[in-house]
Amino acid sequence: MTSARKEKPNWFRFYSEIPSTQKRFFIPETDGNHGSRALWAKFSDSEAYWQAVAEFLTDNFIAQPDN
Secondary structure (H helix, E strand, O other): OEOOHHHHHHHHHHHHHOOOOOOOOEOOOOOOOOHHHHHOOOOOOHHHHHHHHHHHHHHHHOOOOOO
């Protein structure tokens, strides 16, 4: 889950109830943005949102080679 900083109280209770060990949330150090606007390049904090999304996808959906 991602959101603007001020939105966390609206969803954190629901997040806490998800029984997954792979769940994550990202709150930017800035005020952030609501919804897909958070990913728009015109906002200075969009790269931080993209990094959080990419890390989640890599950790959970991209096959890692067996060693």
